[in-house]
Amino acid sequence: MQVTGLLKLSSYLVSVIDPQTILTNLVSSLVEILPSVQAGVLWLEANGRLRPKTVLGLPLDDATHEALQHCQLRSGEGLAGFALQHAEPQLKSATRGYQQTAASINPVNDPLFHQLSAQLPSRLTAAALPLRVGAETIGVLELINLGHHPNDTAWQPLDQAAIPVLQAFANLAASAIKNAQLYAAAQQSERRLKAFDAVVTAISTATDLDDMVRSVLDVVVGLIPDASGALLLLDPTHDHLALAAQHQLPPDGATYLAQLPVADSPCAEVVHYGQPMQRPLLEDRGEGPLIAGNLVEAAYFPLLAGGTVAGVLALYGPPGLTMHTDKDLLMPICNQVGFAIANVLLYADSSSERRKLNTVVTSIAEGVLLCDAAGRLTLANDAALALLRLDSLPFEQPLAAMPDFYRMRDMEGRPLSLEDLPFTRALAGEVFQDYRLILHGSSGDETVMSFSGAPAHAGDGMIEGAVVVFRDVTASQKVERAKDEFLAVAAHELRSPLAAVRSYADLLLRREQQRGEADPRDLHGLTILTQQVSHMLRMVDNLLDVSRIDAGQLDLQLQRVNLVHLANQVIDQQRPAAGQHPLILECNEDELVATCDMLRIRQVLTNLISNAIKYSPPESPIILHLCHRDADSPEAEGFSGPVAVLSVTNEGPGIAPEQQARLFQRYYRVRSSRTEGLGLGLYLSRQFVQMHGGRIWVESNEDIGSTFAFVLPL
Numbered sequence: 001m002q003v004t005g006l007l008k009l010s011s012y013l014v015s016v017i018d019p020q021t022i023l024t025n026l027v028s029s030l031v032e033i034l035p036s037v038q039a040g041v042l043w044l045e046a047n048g049r050l051r052p053k054t055v056l057g058l059p060l061d062d063a064t065h066e067a068l069q070h071c072q073l074r075s076g077e078g079l080a081g082f083a084l085q086h087a088e089p090q091l092k093s094a095t096r097g098y099q100q101t102a103a104s105i106n107p108v109n110d111p112l113f114h115q116l117s118a119q120l121p122s123r124l125t126a127a128a129l130p131l132r133v134g135a136e137t138i139g140v141l142e143l144i145n146l147g148h149h150p151n152d153t154a155w156q157p158l159d160q161a162a163i164p165v166l167q168a169f170a171n172l173a174a175s176a177i178k179n180a181q182l183y184a185a186a187q188q189s190e191r192r193l194k195a196f197d198a199v200v201t202a203i204s205t206a207t208d209l210d211d212m213v214r215s216v217l218d219v220v221v222g223l224i225p226d227a228s229g230a231l232l233l234l235d236p237t238h239d240h241l242a243l244a245a246q247h248q249l250p251p252d253g254a255t256y257l258a259q260l261p262v263a264d265s266p267c268a269e270v271v272h273y274g275q276p277m278q279r280p281l282l283e284d285r286g287e288g289p290l291i292a293g294n295l296v297e298a299a300y301f302p303l304l305a306g307g308t309v310a311g312v313l314a315l316y317g318p319p320g321l322t323m324h325t326d327k328d329l330l331m332p333i334c335n336q337v338g339f340a341i342a343n344v345l346l347y348a349d350s351s352s353e354r355r356k357l358n359t360v361v362t363s364i365a366e367g368v369l370l371c372d373a374a375g376r377l378t379l380a381n382d383a384a385l386a387l388l389r390l391d392s393l394p395f396e397q398p399l400a401a402m403p404d405f406y407r408m409r410d411m412e413g414r415p416l417s418l419e420d421l422p423f424t425r426a427l428a429g430e431v432f433q434d435y436r437l438i439l440h441g442s443s444g445d446e447t448v449m450s451f452s453g454a455p456a457h458a459g460d461g462m463i464e465g466a467v468v469v470f471r472d473v474t475a476s477q478k479v480e481r482a483k484d485e486f487l488a489v490a491a492h493e494l495r496s497p498l499a500a501v502r503s504y505a506d507l508l509l510r511r512e513q514q515r516g517e518a519d520p521r522d523l524h525g526l527t528i529l530t531q532q533v534s535h536m537l538r539m540v541d542n543l544l545d546v547s548r549i550d551a552g553q554l555d556l557q558l559q560r561v562n563l564v565h566l567a568n569q570v571i572d573q574q575r576p577a578a579g580q581h582p583l584i585l586e587c588n589e590d591e592l593v594a595t596c597d598m599l600r601i602r603q604v605l606t607n608l609i610s611n612a613i614k615y616s617p618p619e620s621p622i623i624l625h626l627c628h629r630d631a632d633s634p635e636a637e638g639f640s641g642p643v644a645v646l647s648v649t650n651e652g653p654g655i656a657p658e659q660q661a662r663l664f665q666r667y668y669r670v671r672s673s674r675t676e677g678l679g680l681g682l683y684l685s686r687q688f689v690q691m692h693g694g695r696i697w698v699e700s701n702e703d704i705g706s707t708f709a710f711v712l713p714l
């Protein structure tokens with residue numbers, strides 16, 4: 001009869017899939033079926049401890065019953081702990097109370113057991129049946145016979161004979177519990193997966209941020225019975241939370257959450273520490289508008305993007321909301337949403353930056369071209385198309401196809417090599433300005449373009465592309481040419497009268513100096529007159545040299561020149577103009593012979609020294625250094641033999657790097673130069689040095705000084 005009942009019960013248990021139903025019904029069903037059992041405790045094991053899941057039939061007062069619910073038994077402790085430890089059923093009968101039964105196994109000092117035994121009948125029998133599933137014991141089923149009552153005719157003893165059947169039943173029940181638990185866990189992970197999937201779909205199909213937060217919130221709120229919720233976004237200054245989406249909030253609640261300073265919001269800690277938080281809603285905290293909508297509890301989850309909080313998910317609901325909130329599911333969902341929000345905001349930011357940049361690029365009158373590291377065009381504005389007179393640009397074309405495409409020539413009309421293309425120069429790391437090239441139109445017309453270019457560096461410093469800006473300078477080129485022509489004519493006309501004035505001024509000065517009682521004021525006036533006329537003549541000579549170079553009429557008169565001797569001569573000539581500046585010649589050689597045009601090299605040295613005088617503080621030394629360098633020295637790189645290196649060093653404020661590259665251009669003067677000049681000295685010096693097959697350059701340190709140096713092949 002009992003066995004039939006147990007069989008029925010076990011077949012019922014294996015059909016139940018909800019673990020909670022099994023746990024609540026197991027003991028009560030057994031008490032119903034078995035006349036030898038009046039009470040029972042179902043203990044479940046977790047982390048080596050037994051905790052009571054169901055307590056039934058024990059004649060205890062409420063306080064003791066409640067205390068028993070929270071009791072924990074270690075493995076080996078009490079009858080149930082002993083059964084757990086040995087995985088074998090235990091049967092104990094007591095004639096002098098529960099405490100004695102328990103103590104007969106091992107002493108239990110917990111005051112709870114004194115309380116218990118005082119309330120339990122003194123005669124009782126307890127069977128502790130381990131709930132075994134394979135090698136695992138998932139808990140202990142403790143069945144208790146409370147002793148014989150004189151009026152109870154159905155009473156039967158709980159004895160050893162019943163144990164094998166009861167243990168077999170306990171094993172079945174254990175399997176049923178374990179299966180139901182596994183099934184519940186599988187169902188929960190499936191639910192989680194589905195929810196996660198729904199959130200990912202909501203994120204990926206959303207058309208914009210509003211749409212995304214609304215869909216995500218709908219999914220999340222749908223996971224929790226009776227919940228309403230809100231998605232709050234943190235503004236970029238991190239001091240306000242703004243309501244981005246809400247689900248079934250009372251109207252006043254939505255107004256309350258619309259715009260909240262973080263410091264005053266109920267989820268300030270969530271924003272600051274990036275941790276979820278659950279708590280009851282409180283009138284004192286200003287949450288009245290939510291409470292008025294019958295909302296009682298709140299759960300807040302940070303929307304994390306990496307280490308930063310992008311916003312907060314707020315869930316509100318009736319009592320028990322927090323119990324139904326699956327933190328393990330919501331945390332990863334909120335991370336996903338946080339990242340998605342950060343991405344959308346970043347994308348919005350970068351597209352707004354792109355739009356601004358596009359507006360700038362398209363609205364400027366200069367042509368703008370951008371290329372990638374391989375030299376393929378990636379961006380061009382309308383002005384570029386118009387200037388190059390093209391309908392479309394060769395995007396995707398390799399750099400090698402470019403010279404042909406642009407039909408560009410250098411200023412002498414030679415076809416452009418790949419190395420001389422503006423893009424190639426910029427991709428090689430060069431920053432340049434006013435690089436002039438001629439564009440040949442299909443109808444044979446010529447346009448002069450001035451290019452500026454620079455490499456574009458990636459975050460790691462590598463060159464990832466280049467930008468080139470250009471404009472049509474044909475008109476200004478014509479004006480410049482006209483100006484050059486005018487200056488050439490003027491210089492030509494001025495030279496003879498000026499030369500005559502200088503000769504007479506020199507003559508007058510010499511006579512005045514020779515006169516015994518010369519008036520110092522006259523002497524001073526005449527000195528200034530000769531200096532100024534010489535200065536004017538030098539300027540006129542420079543202008544004439546420029547026009548000769550343009551006309552290709554400047555020929556070098558080559559001869560063998562001892563550069564040491566020449567340097568000494570120039571220094572002696574410059575001494576009067578140098579005033580307080582010590583002029584020092586540094587040279588270890590007696591003789592350094594080069595084949596060159598003595599006049600032109602003298603002109604270069606004179607230019608460099610007179611610049612050093614003009615652009616350095618009074619009394620600071622000026623050093624002319626002269627040396628011989630072998631073919632394998634760094635200075636001789638690019639030359640086929642030994643070279644002479646001549647340099648002029650002066651102290652002074654130096655020249656900014658961006659100006660250094662332009663010093664050698666025609667008419668270029670640093671804007672702050674206070675002295676007079678035409679900006680031709682360095683231009684001519686470079687022309688003369690280059691005509692000799694040499695090279696000239698400047699090294700300058702701001703606040704220290706400058707060195708202008710040139711090499712001549714020997």
Ligand code: ADP
Nearest residue numbers: 611612615669670673677678679680681682683
């Ligand atoms: P100019 O001296 O007539 O202006 P240059 O061609 O000789 O023309 O020089 C061009 C510019 O280079 C000058 O205006 C001056 O600003 C700058 N410069 C030349 N030499 C020096 C120097 N030694 N120190 C500082 N700046 C210099």
